[in-house]
Amino acid sequence: xxxxxxGVDIEAGYQSVELMKExxxxxxxxxxxxxxxxxxxxxxxxxxxxxxxxxLLSGTDGVGTKLxxxxxxxxxxxxGIDAVAMCVNDVACAGGEPLFFLDYIACGKNxxxxxxxxxxxxxxxxxxxxxxxxxxxxxxxxxxxxxxxYDIAGFAVGVVEKKELITGADINPGDTLVGIASSGVxxxxxxxxxxxxxxxxxxxxxYYESLGTTLGETLIVPTKIYVKAMKAVKDAxxxxxxxxxxxxxxxxxxxxxxxxxxxxAVVKKNSYEVPPIFRMLSVDGDIEEQxxxxxxxxxxxxxxxxxxxxTDKTIAAINAAGERAFVIGEVESGxxxxxxx
Numbered sequence: 010x011x012x013x014x015x016g017v018d019i020e021a022g023y024q025s026v027e028l029m030k031e032x033x034x035x036x037x038x039x040x041x042x043x044x045x046x047x048x049x050x051x052x053x054x055x056x057x058x059x060x061x062x063x064x065l066l067s068g069t070d071g072v073g074t075k076l077x078x079x080x081x082x083x084x085x086x087x088x089g090i091d092a093v094a095m096c097v098n099d100v101a102c103a104g105g106e107p108l109f110f111l112d113y114i115a116c117g118k119n120x121x122x123x124x125x126x127x128x129x130x131x132x133x134x135x136x137x138x139x140x141x142x143x144x145x146x147x148x149x150x151x152x153x154x155x156x157x158x159y160d161i162a163g164f165a166v167g168v169v170e171k172k173e174l175i176t177g178a179d180i181n182p183g184d185t186l187v188g189i190a191s192s193g194v195x196x197x198x199x200x201x202x203x204x205x206x207x208x209x210x211x212x213x214x215x216y217y218e219s220l221g222t223t224l225g226e227t228l229i230v231p232t233k234i235y236v237k238a239m240k241a242v243k244d245a246x247x248x249x250x251x252x253x254x255x256x257x258x259x260x261x262x263x264x265x266x267x268x269x270x271x272x273x274a275v276v277k278k279n280s281y282e283v284p285p286i287f288r289m290l291s292v293d294g295d296i297e298e299q300x301x302x303x304x305x306x307x308x309x310x311x312x313x314x315x316x317x318x319x320t321d322k323t324i325a326a327i328n329a330a331g332e333r334a335f336v337i338g339e340v341e342s343g344x345x346x347x348x349x350x
Contacts, residue, residue, distance in 0.1 A: 021119040025147055028125035032132035036142040040108070050143025052109050062171035066105040070095035071162035074199040078228055080158055081208055085123055087231040088161060089130025090137070091196045094232035095256065096165035097138040098311070101239040102252045104175040105167035107138045112145035112163045117154035119147065127161060130231075137234040140165060173243075177251035177267040177314070180340055184250060185320045186274060188337040189327055191310035193286055195232040197257040198304045202228065205294035219285040227286050233332070235311045241330035242313070247323050251314035255306040262303065264312055264347045273343035274314075277350060280337045284308045302349060314340060 026045070033045050042051035057063045072091045079088050089112070097107040112131045114124060124147055135142045154160070194202060206212060206224060213225030220227045235254075242249055251267035264274045287308065291301050301307060315323050320336060327334035 021121050021149070024121040025119060025124040028121050029128040029132075032125070032129040033142050036110075036132050036135040036140065038108070038139075038141040041141045041143055045144075047144070050109060050111065052141070052143060057168055060168070060170055063168050064105075064171050064174060066100045066103050066167040066169060067165065068096040068099035068167075069162065069164040070099070071160065072196050074203060075196050075228075076158075076160065077203060077208065078199070078213070078225065081210065082213060082225050082229060084229055085126045086130050087229060089127050089132070090134035090231035090234070091130075092161050092163040093131055093134025093138060093140070093165070094234045095196055096163050097134075097140060097167070098232075098235050098254045100165055100167035101236045102175065102254045102311070103169060104173050104239070104243070104249065104252075105169035106240070107140040107165050107167040107236060109141045109143040110135050110138070110163055110165045111143060112161065113148070114145070114159055114161050115148045115150055115154060116159035117149075117151055118156040119149040127159070131161075131163070134231075134234060138165075138236045140167075175249050175252050175267075177269055180250045180268060180272055180314050182272060182340055182342045183317055184314045184340040185317045185323075185336055186276065186338040186340065187313045187315060187320065187323050187327070187334055188281060188309040189233075189235060189238060189311040189313070190281075190333040190335075191255070191284075191306045191308055192233045193230045193284060194228055195256070195306055195310060197306070198259075201294070201296075201304055202290065205290055205296070217285075217289070219289070233310045235332065238311075238327045238330040238332040238334075241326040242323055245322055245326040247315060247319045247326065249313050249315055253312045255309055255312060257304075259304050259306065260302045260309075260347055260349065261299075265345055267312075267314060268340075268345050270345050271342065273341050273345060274312075274338060274347040275341050275350065276338040276347060281308060281335045309337060312337065
């Protein structure tokens with residue numbers, strides 16, 4: 010008996026590392042010390058020392074049951090982007106710059122090419138975020154995961170000047186709510202998605218005129234990474250007063266997280282076009298509107314609160330960064346929470 014006969018192939022692990030190196034190298038920043046394969050990732054803090062009051066930010070998350078769709082479609086090149094996005098968007102939400110990222114992949118069987126494809130997605134996400142992929146772990150766990158399945162999660166660290174932290178403390182009635190478009194369902198609500206739509210090869214390969222592609226291709230689109238858009242707003246000299254990353258819990262749970270007592274977000278549902286996939290979910294799943302807005306991003310991946318005088322400038326900066334922004338409402342006096350009208 011040996012480790013390989015027990016289900017863990019050490020040689021496959023070595024091969025996975027070799028295959029992923031070319032992707033990881035593309036994410037390197039000048040601050041990264043050493044190379045891939047060490048016991049820890051090293052990041053030079055010299056530039057951070059020159060900041061007045063540096064504050065470290067962190068975020069950790071996974072991809073959730075969206076992975077079930079990736080397994081069914083045999084598409085593993087984008088879920089890594091999802092893992093990065095879910096972490097770095099939270100860092101950006103506080104006004105921070107993501108510095109580095111680590112991933113964790115657990116699988117039933119280490120297939121080097123598949124693992125390398127997953128990590129390529131992670132590297133792509135890190136490049137979009139400007140973060141270095143400084144390390145990770147691939148754990149082969151036979152008997153715990155089916156041989157053809159895996160899980161992926163990640164952890165990001167960022168930094169921000171204390172005076173530039175986005176806390177929501179200075180949000181006032183009359184401030185504008187600016188939404189940044191999502192790319193679709195992102196990585197939240199897939200347990201409900203999988204109950205609405207049949208998760209079969211025929212179902213996900215079905216083309217829909219309203220979607221302009223197949224159901225599977227619509228759902229597998231990776232989560233938007235908003236780091237560059239948030240940096241563009243900052244570089245334009247605009248003070249973002251509050252920011253919400255619309256993830257699990259949709260509008261009702263996430264928007265109030267940026268508010269303080271005494272102010273209420275009022276969102277106008279007809280202020281932008283809701284993507285067709287959400288209408289399909291609502292109709293096919295017989296899901297009430299409140300539940301839709303309490304589960305999904307409904308086409309808005311990030312919400313910013315800015316002074317009304319900066320509305321046009323904010324939208325212009327986001328659009329120039331390659332994203333699509335629009336006014337979705339305003340802040341009013343009232344009980345902390347969100348009203349959709």
